[in-house]
Amino acid sequence: xxxxxxxxxxxxxxxxxxxxxxxxxxxxxxxxxxxxxxxxxxxxxxxxxxxxxxxxxxxxxxxxxxxxxxxxxxxxxxxxxxxxxxxxxxxxxxxxxxxxxxxxxxxxxx
Amino acid sequence: xxxxxxxxxxxxxxxxxxxxxxxxxxxxxxxxxxxxxxxxxxxxxxxxxxxxxxxxxxxxxxxxxxxxxxxxxxxxxxxxxxxxxxxxxxxxxxxxxxxxxxxxxxxxxxxxx
Numbered sequence: 001x002x003x004x005x006x007x008x009x010x011x012x013x014x015x016x017x018x019x020x021x022x023x024x025x026x027x028x029x030x031x032x033x034x035x036x037x038x039x040x041x042x043x044x045x046x047x048x049x050x051x052x053x054x055x056x057x058x059x060x061x062x063x064x065x066x067x068x069x070x071x072x073x074x075x076x077x078x079x080x081x082x083x084x085x086x087x088x089x090x091x092x093x094x095x096x097x098x099x100x101x102x103x104x105x106x107x108x109x110x
Numbered sequence: 111x112x113x114x115x116x117x118x119x120x121x122x123x124x125x126x127x128x129x130x131x132x133x134x135x136x137x138x139x140x141x142x143x144x145x146x147x148x149x150x151x152x153x154x155x156x157x158x159x160x161x162x163x164x165x166x167x168x169x170x171x172x173x174x175x176x177x178x179x180x181x182x183x184x185x186x187x188x189x190x191x192x193x194x195x196x197x198x199x200x201x202x203x204x205x206x207x208x209x210x211x212x213x214x215x216x217x218x219x220x221x222x223x
Contacts, residue, residue, distance in 0.1 A: 008150075031210060042200060042214040043153070050210070087152065089212075096206055097143050097160075097168070102152035 004101035006088050011107045012078055020073045020104045022088030030091040033098055034062050034073045037085045046073065046086075075106075083108045113137065116201045116215025123191040123222045131186040131218050133201035139213070141204040142184040146170065146197040147217075153200065159184055191222045 003025040012018040024032065031050035035043035049055055049064035049071060061074040075082055085105050089098040114135045123129055135142065143158035145168075155168030159178040173195060175187040184203075188195060201215040 033210075033212065035212075042217050043212075044214075045211045048210040089153075096141055096204065097155065097158045098204075098212060099155060099169070100145070100153035102150065 004088055004090060004099060006086075006101045006104045008102065009105045009107070011109065014078055014080060014108055014110050016078050017074065017076050018078060018106065020075070020086050020088075020106065022071045022073070022101060024069050024071070024088070024090050024101075026069070026090055029066060030096055032062075032064055032071050033087075033089040033091075034060075034071075035087040035089065035100075037087060037103065039084075043087055078108050080108050080110070082106060114201055114203050114213050114215040116199075116218055118218060119216065120219045121221070123188070123220065125191060125193060125222060127191050129188050129191065131188075131199055131201070131220075133184045133186065133215055134182050135184075135203040135213070136182065137203060137205065137213065138181060139203040139205040140181070141206070142178065143168070143202050143204075144174070144176065144184070144186045145200045145202065146195075147200060148197050156186065156199075188220075193222045196220060196222045 006022045034046040037043040047062035054063045059076045064071045085103040087103045088101040091098045117132045140161050144156040145153040154170050157176040159165045162181050165176050199218045204212045
């Protein structure tokens with residue numbers, strides 16, 4: 001099964017950089033997802049990491065260390081619209097069906 | 111390209127009533143799943159399917175039933191609604207090898223009174 005932990009809430013200033021951490025314990029590893037979810041909306045895809053290292057995609061980057069069971073999402077040049085919940089998820093070994101963490105609510109203030 | 115279509119978007123039920131949340135995808139994805147989302151709880155897996163005719167239980171399956179008679183459709187049935195089932199429900203589909211992206215429906219807001 002899966003056990004995924006991430007902070008409940010973070011705050012940051014517009015223009016700054018924020019790092020959202022995620023730790024996981026899994027009986028089988030098939031990659032790690034990051035999703036963004038605005039209030040009242042469905043989650044939207046940000047990234048998928050299956051190999052160790054950093055993957056950059058515009059203002060968002062995601063890092064994975066499989067040996068440490070650790071990932072982070074890095075958001076640069078924060079904008080007010082980045083205020084949302086960020087969900088870490090990892091598929092279960094056999095089925096590829098993701099289990100989600102409780103999400104990190106990010107509040108960006110001016 | 112419709113993606114994942116989920117209906118209804120809003121529903122109010124009385125305790126004890128039954129209903130079905132519909133989910134359909136047109137991307138020929140093998141994997142489909144249903145999640146519920148409650149405040150502070152993230153997305154919790156109810157049931158999932160890895161292909162037509164194959165379903166399995168997730169983290170919180172009690173009170174829900176599913177079937178997968180076709181690749182496209184994966185309905186979620188509430189057998190006898192309870193106030194504890196008041197939640198937002200998301201259907202999702204996924205195909206290994208297509209960039210490993212999970213596609214979500216728009217969500218169904220269900221209130222049981």
